Amino acid sequence: MNPKLLLEELDKRFSTQDNRFDNLERQFTTNANACTTYIQVLEKVVQVFDGWRPDIEGIVDDLK
Known part of the structure; x- marks a missing residue:
């Protein structure tokens, strides 16, 4: 096997993995x-x- 072709293939695969991790990181940040x-x-x-509740409770108490 040609070492140059092997290195190019490895580089492609690493680039693909880097893109996947970048996408996951962006999704994580967005979430x-x-x-x-x-x-x-x-x-x-x-x-x-919490500010509204005492007023309503007072009104309900007044109705009783």
């Missing part, structure tokens, strides 16, 4: 960012709900 954004939104919603 991590999406999760962080989702958690931040949930935290804001919880704060709004």
Whole structure:
């Protein structure tokens, strides 16, 4: 087997693997960012709900 052809084939395969890992890394980063954004939104919603809840409980108590 020709060493030059063997090296070219190995280089192609390593390049393919590098591309796969790059794609996985990008997907992981995208998913991590999406999760962080989702958690931040949930935290804001919880704060709004916690502020709203005592008012509603007071109104319900007044109705009783």
